[in-house]
Amino acid sequence: MNASKLGIELVEGSFKQEYGFTLDQVSGLYQSACIPCGVFRRQLLNKMSNDLGVDKLATGHNLDDEIQSFLMSFAKADFRRFSKFGPKLDRIHPNLIPRIKPLWKLSEKDVGMWAVMNNVDVHFAECPYSHTSLRSKVKNYLNQLEGKRKGTKLSILESFSKTFKFEKKEINIGQCKLCNEPSSLNICKACEMVEDIKNRIK
């Protein structure tokens, strides 16, 4: 509905269509439904972007999403993920469509208020699986902090931006032998998971 109002073609994809199962069917196989959701969503978005021939993939990540991701990577010392921080990612492989995040400095609350004030038809229901993720705990913690001290979230974002160097160096990415999607391993995570799922739900 929003797409047609704006005169934009809506292209939809689904796990069922692409991989043969829904998230509901496989969510219980993992510690959190976000594990398969993240792997398949990232791959499907990239595949569809390539099929459409676009040169950028804009996502709705906002300030809250960014600092949650950063804090989670920080807590796990997962420095490789630091390069995914920021409003614009570089092209590091010919078939990996670079992401842009136009909303990365706007809080989730502000984005929601803007949508309401501009009569954009959106729903505010949370994903039913969100409570299974570490992200939701980090989110609640950050909301508590922001409630006690307004501006904390933006300060965290600025601290990260100023403190860390996000080197966009070339990393060795090849392509998956099964699906040809970009991958640093011979078989990508999505194909590995599909095999695992097929064995577990047959």
Ligand code: SF4
């Ligand atoms: S919260 Fe829901 S939509 Fe988000 S990654 Fe987890 S399962 Fe997917």
Ligand SMILES: [Zn+2]
């Ligand atoms: Zn693959």
